[in-house]
Amino acid sequence: MPEADVNGIRLYYEEHGEGTPIACIHGGGSSAVMWADAVGQLARLGRVIAYDRRGCARSERPEPYEHTTVTEQADDAAALLDALGAAQTVVIGRSYGGAVATDLALRYPDRVRALVLLEGDALGLSAAGLEWTRAIRDRLREVAAEESVDAVSEALIDEVVGAGAWGSFPDDVRRILTQNGPALLAELGYVDEAMPDAAAFATIDKPTLLVAASDSPPEQREMTEAMAEALPDARTALVSGGHLIDPAAPEVLAFIEELLERQ
Numbered sequence: 001m002p003e004a005d006v007n008g009i010r011l012y013y014e015e016h017g018e019g020t021p022i023a024c025i026h027g028g029g030s031s032a033v034m035w036a037d038a039v040g041q042l043a044r045l046g047r048v049i050a051y052d053r054r055g056c057a058r059s060e061r062p063e064p065y066e067h068t069t070v071t072e073q074a075d076d077a078a079a080l081l082d083a084l085g086a087a088q089t090v091v092i093g094r095s096y097g098g099a100v101a102t103d104l105a106l107r108y109p110d111r112v113r114a115l116v117l118l119e120g121d122a123l124g125l126s127a128a129g130l131e132w133t134r135a136i137r138d139r140l141r142e143v144a145a146e147e148s149v150d151a152v153s154e155a156l157i158d159e160v161v162g163a164g165a166w167g168s169f170p171d172d173v174r175r176i177l178t179q180n181g182p183a184l185l186a187e188l189g190y191v192d193e194a195m196p197d198a199a200a201f202a203t204i205d206k207p208t209l210l211v212a213a214s215d216s217p218p219e220q221r222e223m224t225e226a227m228a229e230a231l232p233d234a235r236t237a238l239v240s241g242g243h244l245i246d247p248a249a250p251e252v253l254a255f256i257e258e259l260l261e262r263q
Helices: 032-043 070-083 096-107 127-146 149-160 171-179 181-192 218-230 250-262
Strands: 003-006 009-016 021-025 047-051 089-094 112-118 208-213 234-239
Touching (some): 009 032, 009 070, 021 032, 021 070, 021 096, 032 047, 032 171, 032 250, 047 070, 070 096, 089 096, 096 112, 096 181, 112 250, 127 149, 127 181, 149 171, 208 218, 234 250
Parallel strands (some): 089 112, 208 234
16 A cells, blocks of 8 residues: 655555646545546546545544644645655645645645646635535534534535435445544634635636536535636636536546646
């Protein structure tokens, strides 16, 4: 099992394909397992690096693990890319992973060639998005206290994807997400962090694709629209379905192919 020791933690990662690095940063309390169906298509375009973030799935979880930050997660991503010799990377971030990708572009711009944000979180740009995410954080804390920490991932999926969506996931995926309950709660503390504002987003000069889903909560759409206004080199795409947008959607593949043609 490939692992890299970065920032005092062991991170599980996978590599597929060769060429331009394409880093996949998964969402809150999730895993690279959720990207498995997309990896093959992305690997036709470049060297895909998919990893489990700190505290999640096959990566090491500090004990106790009660708090992490977007900054810490971005530091891990930068250190992993350095360890793997991956420079000028196309970074794909989903949801919370989008916030990590944004921070990576802000503080480690030399590591990032372009961004693909699949309904990436931008709490500093949307009061509605911030309040919605805080409400989710509070709700999941209640679930953990009243039921079990093992129940928080199911509650999150039903909130952001739709009631009953949890039952459609394969057993192995549900097992991984259930075990990631402590990581999800630790990550949701970011609602109290200082998040990038419009002025910060305006300094990101990387080509960016912002992808929104037709059936997602309106707060997600508002954050995507706010990023589109703030980023100087962004385009948007709307896809059908819910929040778990396919990282290898045709719009994403076309964007990456265009970048490679420019090179």
